Amino acid sequence: MTRFRAVPIDEAREGAVLYDDVRDAAGNVLLPRATALDGAMLRALVRRGVATLHVVADVPAPDHLAAERARVRARLAYLCRHAGDGPANGLLRLVVEQYRLAELP
Incomplete structure (x- = not known):
């Protein structure tokens, strides 16, 4: 059972928590893991060309x-x-x- 899910950037929601660091093409960290996303961060990632995010999966009941x-x-x-x-x-x-x-x- 995986603890994260891959989410296309256009489907990512505010409040989602990053499972992994988000890196650019050169390997630089744009956002560190465990960051709770907000609207400004999501827009900045779109501008940087990030296509997919790994976010923490919802905890099952x-x-x-x-x-x-x-x-x-x-x-x-x-x-x-x-x-x-x-x-x-x-x-x-x-x-x-x-x-x-x-x-x-």
């Missing part, structure tokens, strides 16, 4: 997030169903579960 965590755990249980109960298998499953759950907001 708690019940949706809980359902997604349950789906991840169920999928891992299914994938590991024939792996056995050895300590190495248990540790591997735990590490993979932590990795996949860390991708969620």
Whole structure:
């Protein structure tokens, strides 16, 4: 699950928060990440030729997030169903579960 979404500059809204730095063609930072956009910033980015922004994705509802965590755990249980109960298998499953759950907001 990604934590950002790519938004065409003409669809970007005031108040959206940048996920990444916005850079010009030379690599100079125009706006740093975590900046909340306003109208003046959006107009300036259009003038600079910026076409797309990566903005922080909306945080899902708690019940949706809980359902997604349950789906991840169920999928891992299914994938590991024939792996056995050895300590190495248990540790591997735990590490993979932590990795996949860390991708969620």
